[in-house]
Amino acid sequence: MRAVVLVGGFGTRLRPLTFTTPKPMLPVGNRPIIENLVSMLSQAGISEVVLALGFKPEPFMAAFPDGRCAGVALHYAVEPEPLDTGGAIRFAAQHAGIDDTFVVVNGDVLTDLDVGRLISFHRETAAEATIHLTPVDDPSAYGVVELDDTGRVKRFVEKPAPGTAPSNLINAGTYVFEPSVLERIEGGRKVSIERETFPALVAKGSLFALSTDDYWIDTGRPDTYRQANFDMLDGRRRISGCDAVAVGAEVDSTAEVDHSLVAAGTKVGARSVLRDTIVLPGARIGDDCQILGSIVMGRVESEANVVDCVIGADGIVSAGTKLASTSRPDPSQS
Ligand code: GDD
Numbered sequence: 001m002r003a004v005v006l007v008g009g010f011g012t013r014l015r016p017l018t019f020t021t022p023k024p025m026l027p028v029g030n031r032p033i034i035e036n037l038v039s040m041l042s043q044a045g046i047s048e049v050v051l052a053l054g055f056k057p058e059p060f061m062a063a064f065p066d067g068r069c070a071g072v073a074l075h076y077a078v079e080p081e082p083l084d085t086g087g088a089i090r091f092a093a094q095h096a097g098i099d100d101t102f103v104v105v106n107g108d109v110l111t112d113l114d115v116g117r118l119i120s121f122h123r124e125t126a127a128e129a130t131i132h133l134t135p136v137d138d139p140s141a142y143g144v145v146e147l148d149d150t151g152r153v154k155r156f157v158e159k160p161a162p163g164t165a166p167s168n169l170i171n172a173g174t175y176v177f178e179p180s181v182l183e184r185i186e187g188g189r190k191v192s193i194e195r196e197t198f199p200a201l202v203a204k205g206s207l208f209a210l211s212t213d214d215y216w217i218d219t220g221r222p223d224t225y226r227q228a229n230f231d232m233l234d235g236r237r238r239i240s241g242c243d244a245v246a247v248g249a250e251v252d253s254t255a256e257v258d259h260s261l262v263a264a265g266t267k268v269g270a271r272s273v274l275r276d277t278i279v280l281p282g283a284r285i286g287d288d289c290q291i292l293g294s295i296v297m298g299r300v301e302s303e304a305n306v307v308d309c310v311i312g313a314d315g316i317v318s319a320g321t322k323l324a325s326t327s328r329p330d331p332s333q334s
């Protein structure tokens with residue numbers, strides 16, 4: 001079976017990181033999100049992954065020059081213009097010639113779901129499309145689903161106003177589709193699978209959903225992106241954890257790395273302290289820095305103090321600067 005992975009969004013909520021690196025190419029547990037995701041798909045026997053590319057396709061092609069990722073063959077489908085989720089699925093599936101049951105995954109979701117179980121459920125119910133669901137406390141930032149006892153979807157509401165969601169079960173971003181779903185998506189224009197296609201399938205009674213309590217996170221915001229890394233580091237995933245300091249990172253022997261991840265191709269200077277921080281490829285951290293709760297892709301010069309910040313590839317924190325996000329008060333100020 002083949003899978004389409006949506007990787008063409010702008011990653012707006014993860015700017016400035018995504019100004020230079022598309023969201024699915026950002027590392028979680030020291031390997032790109034897309035590699036984590038393809039690895040999950042390969043465990044379910046997916047033989048080829050079609051990347052639905054749009055914004056910044058080049059970094060994907062450069063990262064997998066032999067056209068393989070986690071042992072799975074890749075097919076690159078680059079949209080001429082952003083077509084939104086539904087338009088992108090249709091474009092990519094047709095580009096790859098998909099004409100059988102297939103899987104779709106949002107390229108920023110990490111989960112321990114057994115995709116094979118979702119496929120079995122899809123076949124048992126003879127659904128036209130099946131969605132993986134997960135329970136969350138605040139469903140308003142997601143697609144929210146109301147089900148009947150058989151798993152048939154009675155309602156799908158994308159991003160309902162706070163307090164109006166019909167349940168706490170949300171679209172977790174992994175689907176199984178029959179090829180007939182593609183015929184429901186109009187070509188050549190933007191189509192949202194969530195706002196147009198799912199409600200149309202609900203009206204036909206052919207959309208089903210399976211809720212599981214497997215590990216699940218959408219890495220699309222700075223706090224969840226950081227959390228996804230910590231979950232890997234702290235061994236909260238079914239798959240094995242990761243090293244805090246990747247092979248190929250130059251970390252001075254006097255630096256302190258406390259509950260943080262440091263990627264290959266980075267430098268951390270003498271006596272610097274990293275706490276609850278993600279250091280991304282290309283980052284340079286000078287001597288005697290204190291970095292807390294941050295994500296760093298750029299340069300932090302010596303004796304700088306950085307709290308709860310996201311520093312993009314072009315960002316420079318000058319020597320001695322104290323930089324703190326306004327969302328959290330500086331603990332040194334009473
Ligand atoms: N190729 C392509 N073209 N990909 C796109 C486009 C496009 O025009 N627009 C978005 N994508 C990709 C993004 O890169 C991402 O991998 C995926 O589609 C979903 O987009 P997000 O922007 O991350 O959506 P979301 O997180 O707000 O909501 C979606 O995911 C939630 C679960 O995490 C929806 O599917 C919700 O219903 C769902 O609950």
Ligand code: MG
Pocket residue numbers: 106108218219220
């Ligand atoms: Mg998302």
